[in-house]
Amino acid sequence: MNASPVTLIKKAHSCVRLERDGRALVIDPGGFSEDDAAVGADAILVTHEHPDHFDEGRLRAGLESNPAAQVWTLRSV
Known part of the structure; x- marks a missing residue:
């Protein structure tokens, strides 16, 4: 079985987006x-x-665009 390729998109600073x-x-x-x-x-x-890895506004924007999105993180966040 062949898996489709994953696209890695480097965003600014520490952010990375993987798409498949x-x-x-x-x-x-x-x-x-x-x-x-x-x-x-x-x-x-x-x-x-x-703060260079977590921004509440960016997280909220992601959840507003897709309310079904899952968020994985630590309790401290």
């Missing part, structure tokens, strides 16, 4: 990444609470 088959995972949409870094994501991973 019309789905997207965004990692660390922090304060130095683009305002829309998490928009349209199906899942958002925040590795820790530092």
Whole structure:
């Protein structure tokens, strides 16, 4: 079985977006990444609470664009 390719998109600073088959995972949409870094994501991973990895506004924008998106993070976030 052949898996479809994954597209890796480097966003600003620590943020990365992985896309495959019309789905997207965004990692660390922090304060130095683009305002829309998490928009349209199906899942958002925040590795820790530092502001360059986590920004509440960017996380909210992602969830507003896709209320079914999953958020994975630590309790401290």
